[in-house]
Amino acid sequence: MAEWLLWGDVDAATLPKVSLHDHLDGGLRPATVLELATEAGIDLEADDPDSLGAWFRDRADSGSLVEYLTTFDVTTAVMQTAPQLERVAREFVLDLADDGVLYGEVRWAPEQHLARGLTLDGAVEAVQRGLEAGVEEVRRTGGSIRVGQLVTAMRHADRGLEIAELAVRHRDRGVVGFDIAGAEAGFPPSRHRVAFDYLAEHQLPATVHAGEADGLDSIRSALLDGRALRLGHGVRIAEDLVLERGAGDRSFVTVGRLARWVRDRRIPLELSPSSNLQTGAIAAWGDELEDHPFDLLYQLGFTVTVNTDNRLMSGTTLSRELALLTEAFDYDLDDLLTFQLNAAEAAFLPLEAREELADRISSGFEAIE
Template sequence: MKSETPGVPTPDQIKRAPKVLLHDHLDGGLRPATIVELARECGYGQLPESDPEKLGLWFRDAADSGSLERYLETFDHTCAVMQTRDALFRVAAECAEDLAADGVVYAEVRYAPEQHLTAGLTLEEVVEAVNEGFREGERRALAAGDRIRVGALLTAMRHAARALEIAELANRYRDNGVVGFDIAGAEAGHPPTRHLDAFEYLKRENNHFTIHAGEAFGLPSIWQALQWCGADRLGHGVRIIDDIDVADDGTVTLGRLAAYVRDKRIPLELCPSSNLQTGAAASYAEHPIGLLRRLHFRATVNTDNRLMSGTSMSREFEHLVDTFHYTLDDMQWFTVNAMKSAFIPFDERLAMINDVVKPGYAELKAEWLFRQTAVTSESSAAHS
């Protein structure tokens, strides 16, 4: 990092900065030690490693294959140990604690209830266990001096046929910890239009939903998610770059779909490290987030799967600061974008922006200016 660049934050400031997370999978963020312990408790003997440190490395290596399908295979192990109420409660509580310790003040964490039924839990019992875990994690975080609010997104698997059932579940719990709905899984061969009944139901109920689109599959996936299904946000949406042309002289031309996404301020849940793993981008420098930020799309920064990517919100921002020399102003821009796009009521979003996000960044900017002034004064004194 170039310390002389105005506002460029240090890693410590990045961690302390208030951050907002919209795209994070509960079964993709477990602590390796927790996986080992839960596997032992439930008798799951298929973990590739029994040592937590080696297991964490295995998950990252497996996810580095460049294939979304191979990436998704790693979830077989995490879901296998998340089949009881106690396990779900523990994982959710630790998720909230870990995010809060990383400076996340608001998070929407998604999971698929249908993937946690093999030990006999009902869909309702899964949701209630996770909700209770999030509330416990919020309490623990507060006791540790960190404040966070976590909302759940209920996910339906796009290759299955339970989307309407999960949408109805999300609607039943919408005032009790669940803030919206999502579909996830391999995009190729499983278009969102297969689940139109779920999306039509949610729209009739005035409920919120996001759709995984524009990650492994291109513009048709984004178009269908928006124009056929009516998604409020795009889960990833990184392939919108395919509808943006940059000429040799730097002139930028937006196609009709890209222009629509920007004009309508449709939020993009961008996940840089994950996108590198699945082959959606070749490097941080080549990731579309740089161009999308310059063009003022409603871009947000997210983790996707913290375990598989070996990442956190702070690490994601560190990569972007190192690559694009982003400042505290840039971090605040991404964070406000995310908070504006959250699935909680407008007045609550506004309160988070005005009472938490903006004051937090103002304090960090004042700290940065104070340090720069002190360095300049010391330098002047040394040369006088």
């Protein structure tokens, strides 16, 4: 595992972390993709793990969410049986734990994994077996990690209510929340209003992909129609900020009404810096990490969290994302602690579990200091 050093001597992997936005079908190991594809008779564009990992990163570096999403045709193709799902989920947990993650939410769309006979419930159960196997393996080696499933509906499909009902059925068997994902522009959360109504009736929390490939109207719909407790990415809330130059070097930021609501209500933003660059989500501000509005949002008091989105497609880890942000914005350990405590507060866990998680994070950071 590559080390991502902070300030020359602190390995970011030693920091306790929370992962809120991490897709199961975007977190496979390249070697696993190769092995499962060979077993299934699927041809790939590369025949060794390093080359395949580079292929995923190159294809994802398109500047377009729609093009970025085409890489998932490969990963979902090798996640169509219960053994495949179990293996991918188990390895997913092991890789999170190896990166210092104490709590992770694993989002994925069961409706994309039915091509070889699995039912929706069977798919969720297979993933849960894999997650539990990974947690147990971490425990046996002296570690500790907790994970939960975020069951996701594809926003361009018409199965939102069916998937919401699936999530509620499994809420006491590993599922902690609901999401919608996929091509954002043209497919607003309002299309799935009946699903979100059902979730609200059954008190299952939702996070909604919004403000990545579409703007403020998408975010507004996520909050109104989706009753989102978190925004998946949400980076384009920065479109509701107006930067005005004053006298000398002074500048002022006018915060729009929607942005004020998100900030003042402490609605967490699941920001994914590397992914946001790849998909063009921050194109309005630039094409380098230093152009990302992450720091502006942080300085203005938004509840920012750091995420990977898809570790395979971005060739990243949470440690790498923290190291990149530290280099870009000169953050210190207190800043990184804030990001993790924000994520712990935003986790779809009971209050007592969130408080315990925050205590473990704080203790872990104190030990490093």
